[in-house]
Amino acid sequence: MLVTGVSRYLGTRLAATLAADPSIERVIGVDTVPPRPEAAVQLGRTEFVRADIRNPLIAKVIAQAEVDMVVHMNVIATPLGAGGRTAMKEINVIGTMQLLAACQKAPSMRKLVVKSTTAVYGSSPRDPALFTEDSEPKSLPKSGYAKDAVEVEGYVRGFGRRRPDVTLSLLRFTNFIGPVIETPLTRYLSLPVVPTVLGFDPRIQLCHEDDGIEVLRRCSVEEHPGIFNVGGEGVLLLSQAVRRVGRLSFSVPSPLVSIVGRGFRRAGLVDFSPEQMRFLEHGRVADTARLRAELGWAPRSTADAMQSFVERSPRILHPETVLAAEERLLRVLARRRTVPGSSASTSAKEPVRA
Amino acid sequence: MPEARVIQLRATPTEPEPDTRRAAQAEQPIPSPPPLGPPEVPAGAWEQKLAGGLAFLRRRLTGDYEVDDFGFDHDLTEHVFLPPLRPLYDKWFRVETRGLDNVPDVGGALIVANHSGTIPLDALMTTLALHDHHPARRSLRLLGADLVFTMPIVAPIARKAGNTLACNADAERLLSTDEVVGVFPEGFKGIGKPFAERYKLQRFGRGGFVSAALRTGKPIIPVSIVGAEEIYPLIGNSRTLSRLLGLPYVPITPFFPLLGPLGVVPLPSKWIIEFGEPIETAHLGGAAAAEDPMLVFNLTDQVRETIQSTLYTLLMQRRSVFF
Numbered sequence: 001m002l003v004t005g006v007s008r009y010l011g012t013r014l015a016a017t018l019a020a021d022p023s024i025e026r027v028i029g030v031d032t033v034p035p036r037p038e039a040a041v042q043l044g045r046t047e048f049v050r051a052d053i054r055n056p057l058i059a060k061v062i063a064q065a066e067v068d069m070v071v072h073m074n075v076i077a078t079p080l081g082a083g084g085r086t087a088m089k090e091i092n093v094i095g096t097m098q099l100l101a102a103c104q105k106a107p108s109m110r111k112l113v114v115k116s117t118t119a120v121y122g123s124s125p126r127d128p129a130l131f132t133e134d135s136e137p138k139s140l141p142k143s144g145y146a147k148d149a150v151e152v153e154g155y156v157r158g159f160g161r162r163r164p165d166v167t168l169s170l171l172r173f174t175n176f177i178g179p180v181i182e183t184p185l186t187r188y189l190s191l192p193v194v195p196t197v198l199g200f201d202p203r204i205q206l207c208h209e210d211d212g213i214e215v216l217r218r219c220s221v222e223e224h225p226g227i228f229n230v231g232g233e234g235v236l237l238l239s240q241a242v243r244r245v246g247r248l249s250f251s252v253p254s255p256l257v258s259i260v261g262r263g264f265r266r267a268g269l270v271d272f273s274p275e276q277m278r279f280l281e282h283g284r285v286a287d288t289a290r291l292r293a294e295l296g297w298a299p300r301s302t303a304d305a306m307q308s309f310v311e312r313s314p315r316i317l318h319p320e321t322v323l324a325a326e327e328r329l330l331r332v333l334a335r336r337r338t339v340p341g342s343s344a345s346t347s348a349k350e351p352v353r354a
Numbered sequence: 355m356p357e358a359r360v361i362q363l364r365a366t367p368t369e370p371e372p373d374t375r376r377a378a379q380a381e382q383p384i385p386s387p388p389p390l391g392p393p394e395v396p397a398g399a400w401e402q403k404l405a406g407g408l409a410f411l412r413r414r415l416t417g418d419y420e421v422d423d424f425g426f427d428h429d430l431t432e433h434v435f436l437p438p439l440r441p442l443y444d445k446w447f448r449v450e451t452r453g454l455d456n457v458p459d460v461g462g463a464l465i466v467a468n469h470s471g472t473i474p475l476d477a478l479m480t481t482l483a484l485h486d487h488h489p490a491r492r493s494l495r496l497l498g499a500d501l502v503f504t505m506p507i508v509a510p511i512a513r514k515a516g517n518t519l520a521c522n523a524d525a526e527r528l529l530s531t532d533e534v535v536g537v538f539p540e541g542f543k544g545i546g547k548p549f550a551e552r553y554k555l556q557r558f559g560r561g562g563f564v565s566a567a568l569r570t571g572k573p574i575i576p577v578s579i580v581g582a583e584e585i586y587p588l589i590g591n592s593r594t595l596s597r598l599l600g601l602p603y604v605p606i607t608p609f610f611p612l613l614g615p616l617g618v619v620p621l622p623s624k625w626i627i628e629f630g631e632p633i634e635t636a637h638l639g640g641a642a643a644a645e646d647p648m649l650v651f652n653l654t655d656q657v658r659e660t661i662q663s664t665l666y667t668l669l670m671q672r673r674s675v676f677f
Contacts, residue, residue, distance in 0.1 A: 125500065125503040129424045129527070130523075243414070303420075329408060
């Protein structure tokens with residue numbers, strides 16, 4: 001069994017989970033950089049191969065180890081992590097092509113699991129409220145990660161046609177969130193003041209990191225051929241998510257959004273690409289009914305996944321503070337009925353500012 | 355923050371009260387001791403309202419509310435969107451509803467209505483009619499045009515009020531989860547038609563709503579709305595301006611833009627909303643029937659004819675436009 005992208009958070013966790021499963025003979029992790037020392041401990045009996053999936057060396061690894069299963073998790077979302085957009089595209093697209101070419105040549109191959117994203121559906125106001133796996137996006141993503149993912153999926157489909165004997169699971173994940181994981185979204189929601197697009201409040205759908213690993217594990221050890229949207233049930237509005245994290249938001253008029261976004265990227269705060277900016281306007285929600293029916297198991301809901309993130313980040317506006325302010329105000333008002341005091345309207349405004 | 359408004363609404367009637375209290379209290383030399391312990395909801399009517407308002411404000415501030423997959427925010431709709439519409443419904447248009455019992459208490463139904471009035475107030479009034487006057491207080495989930503969901507500010511409000519994009523996927527999803535779905539198949543052709551063509555139904559789209567009902571086997575309820583045509587008599591359309599703004603029409607009424615903001619006040623016509631007999635679709639054969647264009651066209655025509663003839667009957671019964 002081979003896991004690509006093993007040095008990054010989800011790859012490490014999946015490899016560690018698979019290594020802990022005694023029914024799996026060998027787990028080989030591949031990445032361009034070695035895993036961090038603390039991750040290496042986690043990986044257990046996973047054998048690490050430092051290889052670039054962009055060059056044909058990967059074919060040798062697959063052939064020599066007689067790999068029968070590949071989990072492809074090396075489609076990366078952020079140019080910062082890859083060392084620029086060009087390198088990112090190389091790793092995503094050329095890397096996938098090389099990997100699939102190697103897999104196609106390997107007679108031992110039985111199963112391929114690919115981690116993709118719901119970003120392939122794009123994000124536009126003309127889309128239905130929920131995307132199903134068969135939805136045709138109204139506007140194909142034109143740049144960045146989402147475009148890479150669309151191309152990767154194209155190659156994966158091609159591979160599926162040429163090797164019909166290989167079980168193929170294509171998993172489209174919604175935005176990951178959780179107690180540990182770092183993504184552009186978690187960094188965005190950790191900003192002290194969260195910038196949003198004026199006049200828009202997108203619906204967002206989240207996937208708990210543990211559930212993401214669980215789905216990948218189940219697709220690796222069980223047989224679940226097909227395309228599946230993976231994410232929690234239910235949605236949160238962005239404004240609601242920001243309030244749950246106890247942050248304040250400020251609205252940026254949409255003509256200025258790209259400038260502000262570039263500023264944030266340059267400051268190294270949040271790495272948001274243009275198509276993620278569109279996501280901040282129109283949001284994206286996928287129907288996960290097919291996954292739940294196939295696995296007979298449901299990931300945590302969007303709200304619960306959010307809660308796990310809320311607990312890790314220090315809140316600026318704590319719900320208890322708000323509740324206390326409300327109680328204090330009610331007590332003051334109840335007292336006012338008996339004791340003369342200041343007018344009700346001035347005190348009514350206080351908790352709003354608190 | 356739009357939520358701040360609600361506390362204002364609730365606080366206004368309460369403001370004079372403490373003043374009179376204080377005046378009364380000034381005569382009493384000994385104030386009673388302040389109550390201790392957690393604030394149980396006070397007894398008075400205005401305090402209860404205020405406590406409710408504060409609880410609402412707290413829920414909003416901490417994000418402690420639910421939205422459904424379509425972005426429908428029930429809490430916000432109930433407390434912010436609907437209250438300002440009630441005076442318009444009760445006092446201004448004096449809406450009279452008929453046949454509300456044709457809308458089922460549970461289960462999905464597709465409400466198909468005529469569209470008019472330059473601004474979709476008819477949609478808002480129908481929503482309020484079902485919410486306030488139907489025994490099961492049903493929430494109407496309207497299907498809106500693309501334009502609604504591309505416009506900043508309007509788009510999130512439309513979603514939070516329970517509406518979604520007019521497409522078959524959304525209509526079927528809502529119907530199959532037993533929601534009451536509302537659709538105005540005339541679209542902009544209906545709402546932006548000149549005053550001279552009032553109460554003449556326009557073409558009913560492509561019959562997408564009928565196939566959604568057929569596929570889910572839910573009844574179609576034809577609804578006829580009388581009165582909305584007269585709120586903004588559209589006598590002209592600024593084509594250059596509408597092309598410039600990317601809007602389907604820019605209305606010119608006898609009072610707009612002549613009177614400026616005053617021209618935005620709708621005329622106080624008397625409204626009647628009649629919910630017609632449901633047209634059952636469950637026995638017609640489900641998804642297979644939806645693939646039969648002839649059946650879809652015939653059913654579309656049947657709905658259209660029903661609404662048109664009801665409109666004429668209601669107009670005959672109406673004594674005048676304003677009473």
